[in-house]
Amino acid sequence: MSAFRVGDLSRAAAIIVCCGSGGVGKTTTAAALAVEGAAAGRRACVVTIDPAKRLADALGLESLSNVPGRVEGPWPGELWALMLDTKSTFDDLVARHADTPEQAAAILDNRLYRNISGALSGTQEYMAMEKLYELSAEGGFDLVVVDTPPTRNALDFLDAPRRLTRFLENRVFRLLMTPTKAYFRAVGLATQTFLRTVSKTVGADVVADAVTFFQSFEGMEQGFRDRAAAVDELLRAPSTTFVLVTSPRPDAVQEARFFAMKLADASISVDGLVVNRVHPTFGSSPVAQGLGVLTRNLTELRALASADDHHLEGLAILVAPAPMCRVPFLDAEVHDLAGLDRVRAHL
């Protein structure tokens, strides 16, 4: 989707996915883009992952409720906000796909299942995308803005549905559930040795839990697979846009470049680039010499600003024609609606 300013996406897109490394102001950017949508008269919802406490308070997110809450403010549209609860999103998904309430209960009660949301990597990403799908397809919102968890692997949120489906279809444990002779031959000696070692190393009940888990899951894989495909399709729809968030620091820019290239590999284009905490240039007059700390200070700050420019140059070309916007260092951390308005002014 083409836009002149990043903020324009809030008026036109159905979904904005904010991505980037940790600590670059992704959550704040996502919240500001959602406010922008509400200001344009739309019904907007922001899904946050791990907001700083005071921003969470400002958005009325003092508790994990996993359903959007309305944020009151001076805009013609509506603003709703939600803090992602990975565990209960997964529980809902299980309940939705289970054939009977008993099947759902058996899964929710399983020890292996109870560990999934905390221990299986990619689960948080998957649930963020699942929530996005649910809100966008069924929530009646014009715009859903989603924050993505800070991850090492840039594309976890794209891969996660497939990864989890693969986990749920785990071959080794599937075969264990039907221990006929032919199957055991297929499992092979190596796997049996491995499972025996697992039993010895971490306890036989671990293997037992896993087998029960996959037994209870029987018959639900297709539902999960279809849902994962639907989420994937939604992420690739033309009205779904991707905003890359970064800071001008070299390590953050490096990550952002990596991210942009990975998105390109997945045939997804970046629709906007937001650079937070950019150093101001303080005009363009020649620096007056011989004025002690005043001279030194302006020289140092101008050097920072030109270093920022230098770092960002290649990134802007990489994401072109997507617009880039620079949000300067603000005097205070953003933790209220007035702060979000200050950010919005630069989008």
Add this chain to the structure above:
Amino acid sequence: MAATQGLSSLIVEVEGKSGVGAMFGHGDPLTYEEVVLADRRGPSGAGQVRARALTPDDALVEYLYDHGMGRVSRRLASSGALDVVATAVPGIKDILVLGKVKQLEKEGPVDLVVLDAPAAGHAVTFLTSARALADAARTGPIRAQAEAVVELLSDERRCQVILVTLPEETPVNEVVETAYRLEDTVGIKLGPLVVNGVYPRLDGLEDDPDSVADRAGVALRSDQAADLRSAADFRRRRQDLQRHQLERLAERLPLDRVELPFLFTAEIGPAEIDLLTGALVGGLRAL
């Protein structure tokens, strides 16, 4: 810093992409194979800095290999069965990494192992996983491994945690929370706190550019004066914000503190590492 004191050290990266190599002018990203980043930094010609990466998958393959399952370990890693085990036993990946770190500490040829641990939220889980597993696992090698790691973490002569933060609101909140959770749950010794990116104090920023120019006999255009003034205001506001956050930090966390200067350079390279080493040594001596 260890190298300047004549000690050899090994930097262990566990999350990938830390850029440690580049800081020492080493082009390639770190891998499971150790590399030498700097040599003979100390007064007597001793003092080497080495580095390597360490991931749970690598550590597991090595563990299985050591336990007579070398041939199948890679294939099992790719079958996804390990994901199931890791999910069934949360913390097992952390224990594999920490177990390997413990082995490096015990058998390794270096004087000091420096582990670049995960960021705030994950750091606590990472370091508490051993205690949780030692309590949960009934018997067997996992329990033994977890107990050995707990022993390492709770022995302050062998291991200390250096918390690193920035003089900003969210990082300060996070480091305070992390410090208390680590002390409460792991019983780990916290060394001095390092605060990065502190603006060196500049006095005289409040002076009026025009009067300073008059006194110095320098001709100043009005746009030059305006730019000097807005830059000085910016710096003063940032200095005040940092001061305020450092005060909050001191109130909430009674730990010795070393402040490292904000660097006005574009990249961190060998020269900047030397500068920061100097600041760190100076800061620690002053404690």
